[in-house]
Amino acid sequence: MANVNKVILVGTLTRDPEVKYTPKGSAVAELGLAINRHYSTESGEKREEVTFVDVTLWGKTAELAGQYLTKGRQLYVEGRLQLDTWEDKQSGQKRSKLRVVGESMQFIGGKPGGSSSSDEGGGHHEKNYSSSRPAQQPARRPQPDQGHAPSSSGDFPPDDDDNIPF
16 A cells, blocks of 8 residues: 655745754754635634644755745745654653655745845746755746746746635
8 A cells, every 4th residue: 555645735934944064064954834714604703723833954954944035935845744853851742743854845926025126037936945955046937928838837927925726
């Protein structure tokens, strides 16, 4: 039987990424994401549920997160679940924590406080980074008047945070 361990998250950073280096020089970034869920109860009352998720990034992806991400920034992360287990030194009890090991990330929206005309794609502020391959610049989208079909690669519309397709 096949197994799948795949996580896709879009959320808001709850703190600035914390980047450290292993003794062999690999970068590791720890960050927290808040993912909001809006729903209505059976009585029609509007509710909001927030889930907090710890994410670990490695390598160049971790370095880029530390360099460009700050608390409050929107982030798209793809990765896998990992269960960490340890024994509490004070109580001796076994403890566990589920975390996401991010394998790629994409910045969503513009830089906080920045202008839309930057060297990050002429107003297109989504960057895709993966720990399994070198950082890539997003492909430039054809202009609508060039007669090209829209990209089917799952890209989000540029500069329109309110029009995310999920």
